[in-house]
Amino acid sequence: MKLVIERREISSPFLRFSAPIASIGVALFVAGFLLLASGVSPLAAYKEIIIESLGSLYGLSETLVKTTPLIFAGLGVSLAFRMQIWNIGAEGQIYMGAMGATWVALFSGLQNHWLMMVAMFFAAFLCGGLWAGVAGFLRARWQVNEVIVTLLMNYIAILWVDYLIYGPWKDPKGFNFPLTAQFSDTARFAEYFNTRMHSGFFLALFCALILYLFIEKTVWGYEIKVIGSNQKAAQYAGMNTGMAIFFVLFLSGAIAGIAGFSEVAGLQHRLQHGLSPGYGYTAIIIAWLAKRSAIGVVIVSFLLGVLLVGGDSLQLLWQLPVAFVYAFQGLILFFLLASDFFIIYRVKLIKGVARA
Amino acid sequence: MPFLFSLPPYMSDILRIENIRKTFPGVIALDDVSFSVARGEIHTLLGENGAGKSTLMNVLTGLYHPDRGQIRIAGEPIHFTSPRDALAFGIGMVHQHFMLVPAHSVFENILLALDNVPNFYSRKTYKEKIQKLIDEFDLDLDLDTPVWKLSIGAQQWIELIKLLMRDCQLLILDEPTAVLTPQEAERLFSVLRHLKKQEKSIIFISHKMREVMEISDCVTILKKGRSIATLTCGDFDESKLASLMIGKDKILQWQKNLQMSDEIVLDIHDLSVRNDRGLSDLDGFNLRLKKGEILGIAGVAGNGQKALAEVLTGLKNTSQGRIMAGGKDITNSNARYSYIAGIAHIPEDRKSIGIAPDMSVDENLIMKSFKSRSFRNWIFQNKKAIRQNAAEKIEQFAIKTGPDGTPVRYLSGGNIQKVIIARELSEHPAVLVALYPTRGLDIGSAGYVHKVIADGADRGMSTILIAEDLDELLKLSDRIAVMFRGKLIGYVNPRKTTREEIGLMMSGEIPGDAA
Numbered sequence: 001m002k003l004v005i006e007r008r009e010i011s012s013p014f015l016r017f018s019a020p021i022a023s024i025g026v027a028l029f030v031a032g033f034l035l036l037a038s039g040v041s042p043l044a045a046y047k048e049i050i051i052e053s054l055g056s057l058y059g060l061s062e063t064l065v066k067t068t069p070l071i072f073a074g075l076g077v078s079l080a081f082r083m084q085i086w087n088i089g090a091e092g093q094i095y096m097g098a099m100g101a102t103w104v105a106l107f108s109g110l111q112n113h114w115l116m117m118v119a120m121f122f123a124a125f126l127c128g129g130l131w132a133g134v135a136g137f138l139r140a141r142w143q144v145n146e147v148i149v150t151l152l153m154n155y156i157a158i159l160w161v162d163y164l165i166y167g168p169w170k171d172p173k174g175f176n177f178p179l180t181a182q183f184s185d186t187a188r189f190a191e192y193f194n195t196r197m198h199s200g201f202f203l204a205l206f207c208a209l210i211l212y213l214f215i216e217k218t219v220w221g222y223e224i225k226v227i228g229s230n231q232k233a234a235q236y237a238g239m240n241t242g243m244a245i246f247f248v249l250f251l252s253g254a255i256a257g258i259a260g261f262s263e264v265a266g267l268q269h270r271l272q273h274g275l276s277p278g279y280g281y282t283a284i285i286i287a288w289l290a291k292r293s294a295i296g297v298v299i300v301s302f303l304l305g306v307l308l309v310g311g312d313s314l315q316l317l318w319q320l321p322v323a324f325v326y327a328f329q330g331l332i333l334f335f336l337l338a339s340d341f342f343i344i345y346r347v348k349l350i351k352g353v354a355r356a
Numbered sequence: 357m358p359f360l361f362s363l364p365p366y367m368s369d370i371l372r373i374e375n376i377r378k379t380f381p382g383v384i385a386l387d388d389v390s391f392s393v394a395r396g397e398i399h400t401l402l403g404e405n406g407a408g409k410s411t412l413m414n415v416l417t418g419l420y421h422p423d424r425g426q427i428r429i430a431g432e433p434i435h436f437t438s439p440r441d442a443l444a445f446g447i448g449m450v451h452q453h454f455m456l457v458p459a460h461s462v463f464e465n466i467l468l469a470l471d472n473v474p475n476f477y478s479r480k481t482y483k484e485k486i487q488k489l490i491d492e493f494d495l496d497l498d499l500d501t502p503v504w505k506l507s508i509g510a511q512q513w514i515e516l517i518k519l520l521m522r523d524c525q526l527l528i529l530d531e532p533t534a535v536l537t538p539q540e541a542e543r544l545f546s547v548l549r550h551l552k553k554q555e556k557s558i559i560f561i562s563h564k565m566r567e568v569m570e571i572s573d574c575v576t577i578l579k580k581g582r583s584i585a586t587l588t589c590g591d592f593d594e595s596k597l598a599s600l601m602i603g604k605d606k607i608l609q610w611q612k613n614l615q616m617s618d619e620i621v622l623d624i625h626d627l628s629v630r631n632d633r634g635l636s637d638l639d640g641f642n643l644r645l646k647k648g649e650i651l652g653i654a655g656v657a658g659n660g661q662k663a664l665a666e667v668l669t670g671l672k673n674t675s676q677g678r679i680m681a682g683g684k685d686i687t688n689s690n691a692r693y694s695y696i697a698g699i700a701h702i703p704e705d706r707k708s709i710g711i712a713p714d715m716s717v718d719e720n721l722i723m724k725s726f727k728s729r730s731f732r733n734w735i736f737q738n739k740k741a742i743r744q745n746a747a748e749k750i751e752q753f754a755i756k757t758g759p760d761g762t763p764v765r766y767l768s769g770g771n772i773q774k775v776i777i778a779r780e781l782s783e784h785p786a787v788l789v790a791l792y793p794t795r796g797l798d799i800g801s802a803g804y805v806h807k808v809i810a811d812g813a814d815r816g817m818s819t820i821l822i823a824e825d826l827d828e829l830l831k832l833s834d835r836i837a838v839m840f841r842g843k844l845i846g847y848v849n850p851r852k853t854t855r856e857e858i859g860l861m862m863s864g865e866i867p868g869d870a871a
Contacts, residue, residue, distance in 0.1 A: 218735045222719065222726055229712035236671055236701065236709050237723040348421070 005345050015343050020289065023335035030335075031328045040318045048317060049310025059309065061195035065267060067305035069094065069276065071204035072259030073283030074290065074297040075211050076128075080252040081292045082215060083228040085245060089135065089150025090256040091280025092157030093128040097257025098264045099161050100127030102180060102271040105187035105264070106169070116186045120261055128257015129250040131157060136249030140242035146249065154280070165271055179272035189266035200262030205298065207255065212294035224248060256280065278326070285333045304329070369431075370395050370557050371416075371447075371526055376425035378411055385411040386422070387581035393526065393574075396555040398548060400568050402601055403578030404800065409561055412578070413528055416559075417449050418442040448519035449528040452535075454511050458504035462514055465503055469518040489517055493547050508656065509540035516547065527551070528559045533567055534795075534824055537656050538859040545571050564825060565594045577601050619647040621818050622668075622787055627677030629663045629842075637663030639842035641677070645787065645818050650809060652833030652850065653822040656862055660842035661822045662704060665791045668820070669701040682786060700785035702776055702793045704822075706769070710776045713765035717757050718746035720764050721779050749778040754804075770801030777808055788812060788819045794828060806832055826855055840864040 032042030053063045073090040080087040100123035110116040138144035171181040189198040215221040227234040227244050235241050263275055282304060290296030311325030372392040378385050386408045393399045403409050414420045418436030427434050429445055436442050456465050466486055467473060483499055490497050495513050519527055533541040548558055562568055576586045577600045585600055622645035629638040638660045645651050655661055666672040679687045703709045711720050722731050722742055732738050750757060755774045758766055794802035809819050823829050829836055830850045838845040838861040845861045
């Protein structure tokens with residue numbers, strides 16, 4: 001008897017559909033042991049997660065609040081994935097976007113709400129875009145690995161924002177806390193149902209729709225798909241792949257940057273330390289789970305929003321550390337990647353061995 | 357010691373393959389294949405692409421496990437689970453792409469392939485052993501030379517020696533002459549004949565009829581996954597083999613227009629191109645292409661043909677020299693501008709640079725014209741027009757596709773090539789650069805490609821045809837230019853030249869030098 005691993009010529013649609021669900025199931029199962037080790041019944045914990053995040057208007061609104069930045073960042077990352085470009089820097093791009101929006105909110109002196117919103121949007125768009133664009137330029141011009149560049153630039157962005165809020169932008173009335181002054185009402189999103197849910201969520205859905213049309217229906221989307229499928233073929237068909245790489249990374253970062261805009265305008269109303277608790281990294285998981293589709297990003301972001309809100313309640317109820325939520329995310333991604341192996345390959349038992 | 361040596365004397369068949377079947381999801385790669393190879397026999401496996409030759413070899417060397425059927429070695433049923441098993445039974449393969457470490461010496465490469473080399477081995481003993489083999493076959497090979505310095509022919513010898521050092525009794529050679537000059541191929545054949553005298557068996561895979569006729573004791577013809585006939589020497593001739601191989605499929609007939617104008621459409625002057633390692637792929641290369649002409653480029657693979665095609669289509673930049681097309685200087689412009697200037701390109705490696713494998717036939721067919729107004733409404737793609745264009749092209753070029761939206765990667769090699777040709781020729785280019793356009797295609801598809809090129813010539817399209825099969829070049833070309841180490845050695849007239857003359861030029865001898 002011998003185990004043989006063979007590549008499947010055609011992956012079965014059933015497996016492609018069921019494997020992600022199964023891997024989330026396995027992740028739940030393994031995470032159950034972590035819960036048990038902390039003395040919490042897994043079933044009770046999972047039930048708590050569902051009830052807290054979906055069982056009430058407040059819970060649902062909180063879930064959507066968490067979903068919003070995840071959608072933006074997830075869209076950004078998945079756009080780049082579409083072209084086989086790995087943008088690991090959504091976290092930094094969120095910070096830069098938030099910084100751009102904050103700069104407009106605090107220092108532009110615009111009085112009109114809509115004008116202010118548009119200006120903040122574009123500032124965030126540009127800052128996030130240019131931040132990722134650096135990696136795009138280096139990759140297009142000198143083949144510098146964009147994974148490393150985008151990843152390392154996260155640290156720069158986060159520390160740069162820290163510098164601003166500990167230094168020049170610090171709120172003089174803020175009791176020396178690392179945060180800027182609060183935005184005026186012109187620079188805030190509308191809120192709904194007396195909850196923290198804000199317009200950013202609808203902007204995120206709109207963004208997803210636009211991105212879907214962009215990828216699936218436009219000439220540029222076609223170009224991106226060709227380059228993603230085979231860069232050499234694209235080059236030989238006369239496409240300017242360097243330009244496309246820069247453009248896609250720029251756009252990818254810009255969309256992640258809007259997440260920063262949405263967070264400061266909709267939720268926090270100021271720039272502060274730790275404004276994103278790792279949304280940019282979660283976005284990588286989201287893009288992967290969503291198989292790079294814009295609609296998928298919305299769905300998966302919502303699921304992870306549920307997990308984040310539910311995880312918060314676990315912290316309150318059982319004093320579980322927030323690390324549990326990250327461990328759970330990690331488990332999901334891990335099993336998902338593993339399931340890809342079973343989608344691509346088949347494992348076969350073969351009887352009879354050569355006698356040599 | 358492999359038990360081949362304990363063969364009972366009455367068993368003359370070293371290998372017997374019985375009713376092998378191998379399916380992949382949706383595809384029957386091998387349906388029912390049976391044949392046997394006797395000791396000391398050169399057995400040729402002939403078949404169109406997609407007939408199942410490579411699958412069969414993969415089954416035979418243990419990479420695939422057959423669904424049904426039996427492999428017998430010296431009468432004993434055998435299951436291989438890996439190439440290692442096959443090697444242990446004395447079955448070795450020389451692949452088309454050599455498995456050598458270029459920076460290591462010949463000796464080191466051979467040693468790498470051997471099992472059971474002790475940690476503290478005696479260099480001298482092993483060297484003597486290998487040297488004995490080299491002398492026996494009269495090969496001109498120095499053990500201490502690094503492999504990258506050797507010609508392709510010599511590298512092939514190393515692969516052979518590797519197998520012989522392991523006492524392989526059955527050697528499988530997968531299109532071994534594809535990379536050789538005619539002279540090198542001749543040399544290989546004499547080595548094979550010598551091996552045959554030593555009672556070794558050889559499975560020889562080739563497309564080239566002339567070679568098959570020259571060397572085979574036995575020919576098995578594969579067609580659509582079945583072994584349809586096994587003929588022994590004397591029972592077959594070229595036309596019989598061809599008709600068995602293609603069966604009812606007709607080879608397309610075409611007539612080439614011999615009239616040619618003297619108008620020069622492409623003038624390459626003193627062109628030099630450096631590759632990534634800083635070496636010259638093209639070195640002061642000159643070429644003139646006339647309107648409506650098919651200009652064949654002969655040369656051993658790796659003498660600058662690829663660089664020439666890449667420069668002409670704008671994928672590579674020149675370091676020196678000039679390219680004029682229709683009076684326009686297109687020396688340094690990207691692929692798009694070259695295309696506008698009217699150069700189409702059938703690339704060498706269709707899967708890696710010709711297509712976007714994950715995308716549909718429809719989408720691949722517009723890869724070069726997706727920006728044209730007929731395929732878009734403002735910024736949106738006009739899916740209807742794209743579909744219609746595809747339907748036309750699929751009909752016109754007889755492309756066999758799966759259901760709509762099937763990724764191109766699932767098409768057969770011949771059909772992928774048709775997709776590329778349909779795309780490239782649809783804009784009626786003035787110049788076509790075809791790099792090994794029929795490599796790996798079956799006779800039917802290859803005939804189709806020839807017809808398209810010849811028909812194009814009638815319409816005034818000029819073709820630079822880079823091919824490795826001299827017969828193909830001689831048949832199709834109006835003139836043949838021979839390249840060696842990035843230089844043009846000279847032109848020959850295909851109707852007056854000999855294979856020997858071209859062969860000498862391919863190894864760098866300038867005609868008239870000897871005299």
